[in-house]
Amino acid sequence: MTTNDSNQAGDFSPEMDRIKKELERFPSAVLEKYEVALSELESRLRPQDLLDWANHALAIAGKAVRSWEAxxxxxxxxxxxxxxxxxxxxxxxxxxxGRLCDDSPSLAVSFFKASPDALTxxxxxxxxxxANLGRALYRGTWKSSNLACHFYEVSPQLLESLTFAEFTRFGESLQVxxxxxxxxxxxxxxxxxxxFPRLxxxxxxxxxxxxxxxxxxWREVKSLYDSASTxxxxxxxxxxxxxxVIARRLIxxxxxxxxxxxAGASNAVNHVPAEFRQRLLELADEPLASSPASVNLLITQAPNVLDRLSPSxxxxxxxxxxxxxxxxxxxxPSYYRLExxxxxxxxxxxxxGVELSRVKDLLRTYCSALSDRDIEVNATAQIVDKKIGWVDEQSATTEGTTIYLQPKFSSL
Structure with missing residues (x-):
């Protein structure tokens, strides 16, 4: 029987022998891996598919000087x-x-290496x-090659938490x-x-x-990722x-x-009463069209303002x-910055109520005028540090020249 007759009958042994012989031209790792893979695949693939698989191995190995690694x-x-x-x-x-190897053997190496995990x-x-998402990151330079290779390598991890539609949009954002x-x-x-797993x-x-x-x-993107993470x-x-949603409108x-x-808005939201958080973010929508620079200030100042005001x-x-x-x-901006x-x-x-810090100087002047002495006015919080009042019954209850008042009171 001739070689052609053998091939037509499904006997591809001569072709497989030829491929094995040609693979011997490359570093020994290629032939060793070929024989291991062949032993697993020959019982699972049809003869024609097995031959196609082997031919791809030979074609990839011979594309360029370093393509044997691919x-x-x-x-x-x-x-x-x-x-x-x-x-x-x-x-x-x-x-x-194989097509990736035509562009760069390094791309093919990373693509093949990541494939078993990615395909799960x-x-x-x-x-x-x-493959095309990674290929789009490659522009013929070593830096673009490193990025594209890294994209393939990280793909299995990304695909654990992203749908493929999300994965595609992320790849496109990397291209930009x-x-x-x-x-x-x-x-x-x-x-x-x-x-991404945390979002x-x-x-x-x-x-x-x-x-x-x-x-x-584009220079702000690193800060975006850092802030989002923390x-x-x-x-x-x-x-x-x-x-x-607000962030996209701000952009x-x-x-x-x-x-x-x-960073600022997340911290502020977590420091206002829980029942007011969603309402605060709804209010932040209102100045977006006419004064977008006010939005962040409205949110970040909210904890300070709510120390003095009720939500209504x-x-x-x-x-x-x-x-x-x-x-x-x-x-x-100056309004929401409280300036x-x-x-x-x-x-x-x-x-x-009235905050003591806002009227402290006025009260000190008034008390000094009445007593004809230098009088200090301080918040009652300092009583604890000085052990004055009823903190310790063994200590003095007054200090003579200092008046202690609540940090906030209803009228003056």
């Missing part, structure tokens, strides 16, 4: 990948890796798209960022792999914010979701210090801020 990783991964893919998809996977979380129909800085894109890739259902919204920020102000994850999901209004916004009084103080913005949009006279006066009028 062939070795291909052979190493083959048995595990074959268990997860139908025969046609398995050969397709080999072909995809990836549907077969998405293998092409996964990489056009400005490969190093920054790679750093954010590392941070993202740690962050819950807000992952997609965060990826959208990250993408928008990369397009508007601050945003500390919020309840409902509040985290609301902050992400659209050219307010791009989003990392700073997340806070809303009255806020409504006066909106009127101030309507009168002069540029006045918003404008209008803000302070409104706060005083609404406050249910």
């Amino acid at each position: 062939a070795a990783e291909y052979l190493e991964a083959s048995a595990a990948v074959q268990r997860q893919l139908p025969s046609g998809q398995f050969i397709r996977w080999a072909s995809i890796g 979380r990836l549907r077969p129909r998405y293998v092409d798209d996964w 960022l990489s056009r400005r800085s490969y190093d920054l894109a790679d750093e954010c890739l590392v941070k993202a792999a740690r962050l 819950g259902d807000e992952r997609d919204a965060f990826i959208t914010v990250s993408h928008d920020l990369a397009e508007h102000s 601050s945003l994850t500390a919020l309840e999901p409902i509040h985290r979701s609301r902050l992400l 659209q209004a050219d307010q791009t210090a989003i990392g700073e916004f997340f 009084q806070f809303e009255e103080w806020h409504r006066e801020g909106l009127r101030a913005i309507a009168d002069a949009p540029e006045s918003g 404008s006279a209008r803000s302070r006066e409104t706060l005083d009028q609404l406050s249910s």
Whole structure:
């Protein structure tokens, strides 16, 4: 029987022998891995599929000087990948890796190496798209190669917490960022792999914010990831979701210090009464259109203002801020920063009491005039430190030249 007759009958032994012989030209690791993989696959693949698989190994190994390394990783991964893919998809996977090797053997090495773990979380129909996402990060430079390779390597970890649609959008956001800085894109890739499992259902919204920020102000993206890791994850999901919506609108209004916004706003939200947190974030929507710079200040000042006002009084103080913005949009930040006279006066009028710190000098002058002595006025909190009053029955109850008052009282 001739070779052609043997092939037609399904006997591919001569071809397989030829491939094995040609693989001997490469470093020994290639042939060793080939023989191990062959022993596992020959009972699981049809002869034609087995021959196609072997031909891909030979083709990949011969593409470039270092492409034998890609062939070795291909052979190493083959048995595990074959268990997860139908025969046609398995050969397709080999072909995809071969095309990556045409671009850069390093890309193919990382693609093949990550495949067994990635494919436990990836549907077969998405293998092409996964390969293309990594390939889109490669632009012929060693830095872009490092980024693309790292993307493949981290893919299994990312796919543990992301849907493929989210994974795709994240890859696209890295593409935008990489056009400005490969190093920054790679750093954010590392941070993202740690962050996404902690974001819950807000992952997609965060990826959208990250993408928008990369397009508007790429240097702020690192701060975004840092702040999200330390601050945003500390919020309840409902509040985290609301902050992400606000963040995207701030970016659209050219307010791009989003990392700073997340840090300050997250801390503030967690320091106002729990029952008022969602309402505070609803109120923060109101100045977005006319004074976006006021939004962060409104949220971050809320704990201080709520020390003096009830939630309903806070809303009255806020409504006066909106009127101030309507009168002069540029006045918003100073109002919410408590710097404008209008803000302070409104706060005083609404406050249910008078703070000692605001009238301390006036009281000291008045008491000194009445007694013709130098009198000090201090808060009662200092009594504990000085052991004055009823703290210790063995200590004096007065200090002679100092009057102690509550830090806040209802009338003056």
